Amino acid sequence: MTFISNLINGISLGSVYAIIALGYTMVYGIAKMLNFAHGDVIMVGAYISFCATTYLNLPPVVSVLLAMAVCTVLGVVIEGLAYKPLRKASSLAVLITAIGVSYFLQNVALLIWGSAPKTFSSIVPLDSIALFGGKLIITVESIVTVVACILIMILLTLFTKKTRMGKGMRAVSEDKDAAELMGINVNVSISVTFAIGSALAAIAGVLLCSAYPVLVPTTGSMPGIKAFTAAVFGGIGSIPGAMVGGILLGIIEIFSKSYISTALSDAIVFAVLIVVLLVKPTGILGKKIMEKV
Amino acid sequence: MKRNFKITSMVMAAAMALTCLAGCGTSNQGSTGSTSEGTSAPIKIGGIGPITGGAAIYGQAVKNAAEMAVEEINAKGGLQFELKFEDDENDAEKSVNAYNNLKDWGMQISLGTVTTQPCIAVSTEINADRIFALTPSASSTDVIGGQPDKNGNVTIQRKDNMFQMCFTDPNQGVASAQYIKTQNLGTKIAVIYNNSDAYSTGIYQKFQTKADELGLNVVCVKTFTDDSANDFTAQLNEIKAAGADLVFLPIYYTPASLILSQANKMQYAPKFFGVDGMDGILTLDNFDTALAEGVMLLTPFTADAEDELTKNFVAKYKEKYNETPNQFAADAYDCVYVIYNACLKEGIDASMSASDICEKLIAAFTADDFTFDGLTGTGMKWSESGEVSKEPKGMVIKDGVYVGM
Numbered sequence: 270m271t272f273i274s275n276l277i278n279g280i281s282l283g284s285v286y287a288i289i290a291l292g293y294t295m296v297y298g299i300a301k302m303l304n305f306a307h308g309d310v311i312m313v314g315a316y317i318s319f320c321a322t323t324y325l326n327l328p329p330v331v332s333v334l335l336a337m338a339v340c341t342v343l344g345v346v347i348e349g350l351a352y353k354p355l356r357k358a359s360s361l362a363v364l365i366t367a368i369g370v371s372y373f374l375q376n377v378a379l380l381i382w383g384s385a386p387k388t389f390s391s392i393v394p395l396d397s398i399a400l401f402g403g404k405l406i407i408t409v410e411s412i413v414t415v416v417a418c419i420l421i422m423i424l425l426t427l428f429t430k431k432t433r434m435g436k437g438m439r440a441v442s443e444d445k446d447a448a449e450l451m452g453i454n455v456n457v458s459i460s461v462t463f464a465i466g467s468a469l470a471a472i473a474g475v476l477l478c479s480a481y482p483v484l485v486p487t488t489g490s491m492p493g494i495k496a497f498t499a500a501v502f503g504g505i506g507s508i509p510g511a512m513v514g515g516i517l518l519g520i521i522e523i524f525s526k527s528y529i530s531t532a533l534s535d536a537i538v539f540a541v542l543i544v545v546l547l548v549k550p551t552g553i554l555g556k557k558i559m560e561k562v
Numbered sequence: 563m564k565r566n567f568k569i570t571s572m573v574m575a576a577a578m579a580l581t582c583l584a585g586c587g588t589s590n591q592g593s594t595g596s597t598s599e600g601t602s603a604p605i606k607i608g609g610i611g612p613i614t615g616g617a618a619i620y621g622q623a624v625k626n627a628a629e630m631a632v633e634e635i636n637a638k639g640g641l642q643f644e645l646k647f648e649d650d651e652n653d654a655e656k657s658v659n660a661y662n663n664l665k666d667w668g669m670q671i672s673l674g675t676v677t678t679q680p681c682i683a684v685s686t687e688i689n690a691d692r693i694f695a696l697t698p699s700a701s702s703t704d705v706i707g708g709q710p711d712k713n714g715n716v717t718i719q720r721k722d723n724m725f726q727m728c729f730t731d732p733n734q735g736v737a738s739a740q741y742i743k744t745q746n747l748g749t750k751i752a753v754i755y756n757n758s759d760a761y762s763t764g765i766y767q768k769f770q771t772k773a774d775e776l777g778l779n780v781v782c783v784k785t786f787t788d789d790s791a792n793d794f795t796a797q798l799n800e801i802k803a804a805g806a807d808l809v810f811l812p813i814y815y816t817p818a819s820l821i822l823s824q825a826n827k828m829q830y831a832p833k834f835f836g837v838d839g840m841d842g843i844l845t846l847d848n849f850d851t852a853l854a855e856g857v858m859l860l861t862p863f864t865a866d867a868e869d870e871l872t873k874n875f876v877a878k879y880k881e882k883y884n885e886t887p888n889q890f891a892a893d894a895y896d897c898v899y900v901i902y903n904a905c906l907k908e909g910i911d912a913s914m915s916a917s918d919i920c921e922k923l924i925a926a927f928t929a930d931d932f933t934f935d936g937l938t939g940t941g942m943k944w945s946e947s948g949e950v951s952k953e954p955k956g957m958v959i960k961d962g963v964y965v966g967m
Contacts, residue, residue: 271802271803274795274799275796278793278796385847388849406829491792531796534790534796535789
């Protein structure tokens with residue numbers, strides 16, 4: 270029973286990683302940049318939701334929508350102010366800017382909300398479900414997280430496959446210049462990608478803090494790094510890859526904590542990443558990209 | 563248009579740089595002056611602790627109570643103190659910077675630092691600079707030095723001018739094991755500790771040794787690190803499977819609050835037993851205190867004690883800072899008063915150099931006839947090892963407040 274319980278916890282933790290990883294993977298796929306500020310957008314989303322429920326007494330669902338709205342605007346603004354001017358610059362310059370934005374967000378949060386930890390109230394304040402006479406306990410948060418992850422994955426796949434905008438985004442990710450010649454507005458596509466990624470970050474922030482209810486300005490950084498790992502693990506640029514990578518990472522983390530060593534769990538997670546990348550350099554579901562000569 | 567973008571990005575970069583500086587800068591430099599007329603110049607006391615960051619509750623409490631004690635002493639006339647408190651965000655490097663700032667300011671007596679890890683770093687400097695220090699709450703033996711490790715070797719030499727107001731980590735570990743044994747609190751005991759933290763690891767090791775000695779049944783020991791202090795479901799699952807009925811948590815209150823909340827969601831309700839790091843859990847912003855119901859901890863101070871000294875202190879603190887003082891506040895208040903007593907005894911005044919004051923205070927603290935009755939104990943004495951001797955009290959959280967066991 271402990272095994273099943275660990276498995277469920279792993280899938281639940283992995284689902285959060287997967288939702289965050291989507292933000293990394295979509296931005297990378299389309300803008301070919303690593304948005305290291307993504308983890309901090311999660312933190313902002315969680316704080317917005319926290320303030321909405323605690324100080325304004327708004328219902329949880331409204332607080333999530335509000336957090337999504339704020340993060341969407343934030344994502345588009347960050348892209349427009351910090352990344353867009355550097356579109357023709359070297360990728361290293363963009364990477365450094367992203368790290369700068371990450372610190373900027375953390376310090377702004379420190380100034381606004383202070384550094385004392387806040388206890389996040391769960392958005393689904395229901396009792397856990399007990400199965401097999403109390404031997405197996407499933408928290409409502411883990412169910413909501415997994416369901417949200419699957420829903421997001423389906424909607425996102427439909428969006429990129431069926432809608433005009435989604436098709437445009439895929440075209441931009443394949444070949445930016447050719448897409449532009451075909452009449453696709455590259456700038457709008459990239460902005461929309463940031464908007465979607467940041468809205469997902471808000472959801473991830475709320476789900477993360479519902480399961481692990483301590484909120485500080487650095488809440489997003491470690492999950493952000495893990496989710497980035499998950500994105501690389503699953504194959505960066507691939508939407509199903511982010512999901513597979515995230516969930517596998519969550520399961521590996523919880524299992525190594527339970528069965529090998531709590532102290533070494535992070536080391537094991539990253540060791541697995543190295544092994545996967547050695548065997549399959551593009552990640553589990555990553556496409557092999559032929560360099561055009 | 564392009565130019566505009568350049569300007570905006572430059573403004574952004576400048577703003578980023580500024581906020582980084584704002585974040586790193588010492589944001590709290592409270593200074594409680596003493597300018598009552600007709601009295602001599604004040605002795606400069608420096609304090610360091612986390613005013614911001616994850617351990618901010620401790621630093622705030624120490625700062626508030628120390629300021630309160632200094633104001634009371636200054637109001638008496640006679641010997642005057644001036645207190646300056648610097649923020650270290652519970653970070654060793656920032657703590658040393660804060661210490662250097664205080665030294666530049668002309669600090670004559672130090673209140674050490676509030677938390678353990680920074681204090682280990684700062685105490686080395688303090689020892690070299692010959693400034694007397696009495697830390698309210700940094701509890702590792704590495705702070706005072708001179709204690710043998712488990713192989714009997716002394717790896718850190720005794721820093722003869724470092725003294726502690728709180729119990730040392732080994733004392734907390736030993737006292738916890740003894741308390742659990744004598745009160746018969748648990749038959750199967752589990753431990754979760756932070757193995758990336760000297761404080762937590764120190765308490766755990768002594769607890770384990772003492773538990774083995776006393777024949778306590780420790781069934782499961784799990785760890786976490788500062789980077790993985792989020793998900794405790796794996797640890798709790800193991801502990802639950804091992805059938806533990808008491809979980810010993812020698813950790814700070816932030817991860818402890820996560821453990822309590824996740825255990826509650828798992829419908830796992832063992833007894834939880836904490837140490838002084840657990841103090842503060844009830845004042846955590848938006849924390850559901852029902853989760854901490856029944857949590858036990860060892861602490862030398864309780865705000866609901868009936869003696870006159872505690873009642874006055876608690877009432878005054880509540881009025882001034884609008885919250886119930888915790889153990890750290892009481893330790894800090896005692897620190898200032900015991901330094902005051904020692905200064906009076908040795909006839910110390912502000913004209914003396916820090917090193918002269920240091921030698922006199924070491925002599926005062928280690929003297930046989932020097933005892934102190936304060937909030938955190940009566941008849942407290944210090945030995946040359948720098949440790950304090952006093953009795954811990956067992957507390958349990960009932961309806962959101964500490965009650966004596």
